[in-house]
Amino acid sequence: MLFRCLSKEGFRDLVEMTLETIEVVGPKEIGRDKDDNPIHHYLPVSNPDELDFDYATTEYSAKTYFLPFQENLSTYRFDEDDWTQDIRYRIQPRAIIGLHACDINGLLKLDKVFARDFFPSPYYISRRENTFIVGIDHEPCEGGFCRSLGTDTVTHGFDLFLTDLGDRYFVAIGSDRGFGALQKVHAREITDEDTHDYLTERQRLAGLFQAEVPVHDLGTLLDIEFTSEVWEKWGRKCMSCGSCAMVCPTCYCYGVMEKVSMDFERGVKQRQAYSCNLVDFAEVAGGHNFRPDSTTRLKYRYYHQHRGFVEIYDEPKCVGCNRCGRTCLAGISPVEVITDLQMDEQT
C-alpha cells in the first residue's frame, strides 16, 4: 500500500476544498442522551469543524448513503393506453469522511451482494462509485466486537485511511482518486519517523481491541444448536420491530411496492428497507407465513449473518459494531446470544 503524511492543516484544506465542489458527510454530534453522552450521526457538514473524529460510534450506520431506507427505482407516466418509464441513478458525487474500519468492512460486504453478485444493482453501484471514502483509526467503542470478526482493520474499500499521529495524519492510499486528492494538498512522502510513530500507534490501538466472543466455527455451532432453548429465550423477548436491521451496516433486505398518483397519471416503484424480524417477512401469496414466530425469525437473522452468508461469501455478514445490540430495547445483542449458544453447546 502507498502511504503519505499529511499535516492537520493540510487535512483541513482537503476538507475545505472538497466542500467547494461536493457534499461532505461525516460524524457530527447531534445532541446528548439522558445520561449526557454525546449522540453522533453521519450527516452533511458545512465546515471541517463540524466533523467530530472523537466520536465512539453512530446510532445509524453509513449504509443508507448507499442503500437509502426508501428509494425510487423508477417512475412511470401513463398516457391513454401507453406508458413511459423513467429510471434515475444517483450520480452526484459525495465524500464520507471519518468512517471506522467496521463500517468500511460493512460496505465491502454490501459490495459483494450489490456490485459483484449475479444481479449487480446499478442504483447501489452509482452511489458507491461516486462516493469518496476517508476512513480513520480509532479506539474501540464500548460493546463492539469487531476484533472477534477481524473487522477492526481494513485494507481496501476506501480512498484514504487516516491514522492520527497527534500533529499529523499517516495516510494510507486506497485509490488513484485518493492519491490525486492528496497531491492537491501537498501531502509529503513518509519518513522513517512517520513509519515508526505509525507502527507505535497501531500497536497501541491493536492492544486496546480485545476479542469479545469466539466466532470461528459459528456456522457449525448454529447447526448444532438449531433447536436450542437459547432461541426461545431471546426470541420471546423480540418485539419484531426491525430496528436492529435498520441500524445495521450490513442488513440489506427490502420490499418493493408500487404507488399510483391520485390523478392516476403517474406511478412509482419504490424500494423500502425491510427486516427479517418483521412479522410478515416470510409471508407468501395466499397468506401462508413460513416464520410466524418471533423466535424463528430471530434465529434466522443470526443464520443469515453467521451461516448463510458465510456459505456464499466465506465471511460473516456482521462487522461486530453492536449497533443492533445498542438499539434493541429488549436488550438482544449478538455477543450475549452467541455466548449463550456456546454455553448451551458445552452443557
Place this chain on the structure above:
Amino acid sequence: MKYLGIESQRPKIGVFDFTGCEGCQLQLANKEETLAAFLSCIDVVCFREISSASGEGFTIALVEGAISREDEVERIRWIREQAEVLVALGSCACFGGVNRLKNDFDLDEANREVYGDQPKPTLPVRAINEVVPVDLEIPGCPVSKAEVERVVQHLIWEVPFRFPAYPVCLECKQRYTVCVFEMGELCLGPITRAGCDAPCPAAGLGCWGCRGPAQETNFEEFLSVARERGFSEDEIVDRLAFFGGFRGIA
C-alpha cells in the same frame, strides 16, 4: 378519469361525523396538491366540511367519530343499511378514541363535570365496530390523508393496499430519529401499528398509540422494557388507554 385504459365509476361517497373533533374530516380536505384529483375520482354526496351536497344514495360511507348517544346509534345503523362499504375513519371511530376515557368515570358525574346543571343525554363511548359491522378501519388521530387516498384507490380500482404489519419503530428508524427512550421518554412505538411515518417520536414526544396495536405485539416484553426504564404502572396504563386502541390487550 382513466387508469390503465379503464374508465372509473366515480363512487358516491358520504362522509359522516359522530363524537369526535372533525379533525379526520378536515384531513380529507387537506393535502391541497392532490385535493382536486382526489375529489374528481369520487362523487361526494354528503360532506359538511367541503360541500353543501347532502343526500342519500352513497355506496361508500366514511365515518368519523365514536358512538356516545342514543341518536348516534340510530344514525349509524341507518348509514350501515345504506352503505355497501362502511369505513371507520380515525381513532375515535376505530377504537373510541380520547372520548373513551370518559368510560372510566361515573357517567352522571362526568356529565355534571362537563355540562354543569344542564346534563346531556349520553352513553358509554363505543367504537363503530361495537355497534355495527365495519368493513375497513383507517386508524390515526387524525387519519393520514395519504393513507386515505390509497384506500380510496383500492376501493375504486383495486390498487393493492395493505396497512403495515410492523410497529412504528421501523418508520421511526427510517427517519433517523434518536429513540426517545434514550431521552428518558416513554413510547408506544414498539407495539403500535406503523403507517403514520412516526411524527411523534421525531418531535420528541414518544408515540401515544393512536393507530392501535401492530399486527403482532409483544406486550409482555414492552411492559418490562417500560418498567425497567423506571416508568410507573400509572404512566404506562394512562398511555395505553389514551386512544382506546389497546383495550383487550392492556
